[in-house]
Amino acid sequence: DTEVTQTPKHLVMGMTNKKSLKCEQHMGHRAMYWYKQKAKKPPELMFVYSYEKLSINESVPSRFSPECPNSSLLNLHLHALQPEDSALYLCASSHAGTPGGLNTEAFFGQGTRLTVV
């Protein structure tokens, strides 16, 4: 099973709403990622979790709150978003290699297309 599953596939939310994006993988990967991709742009890293601990936060605004409840699940909690936060949010997972260790690819989900109105 080489799948990363993201739900929902589409989400429309108001600026005062609270919503969550979910991501699940069963490949035994211990690193999970959130990327944000604006239209016609490349993905940009937001957060990295390694062994269920937040390892990297790329200076993301606090209205985005990640959570990794276990090694298979990754959530992104959204609150008080702005219209400019509308984007495709991609989750990915990979082996959490040590420096000079495993060089394996990251597997991505299909993404959640988020529209903030």
Next chain:
Amino acid sequence: AQKITQTQPGMFVQEKEAVTLDCTYDTSDPSYGLFWYKQPSSGEMIFLIYQGSYDQQNATEGRYSLNFQKARKSANLVISASQLGDSAMYFCAMREGGGFQKLVFGTGTRLLVSP
């Protein structure tokens, strides 16, 4: 400074022909990995091929091969025998050092395969 540069915003190729998508990179880290991903309109990023900085041979995966020229810092993707289903956005990405897949992506090349 741009770490990954893809200079071709769009490429056209006829079915069954080969096509090369360009990618140059910039890093001072001796240990790095280079990846190519395909993104169809559905949105998911599909891994195609990987090249490590210490790999002696160019990577190949089916119809995909990577023309890795380390001294020139280029990692071009070659797709042989193009198919209509190859029409998509293609991203070159780099990971520096070991550990996490903290990927930095290029701006992408949109490939259109015509019958």
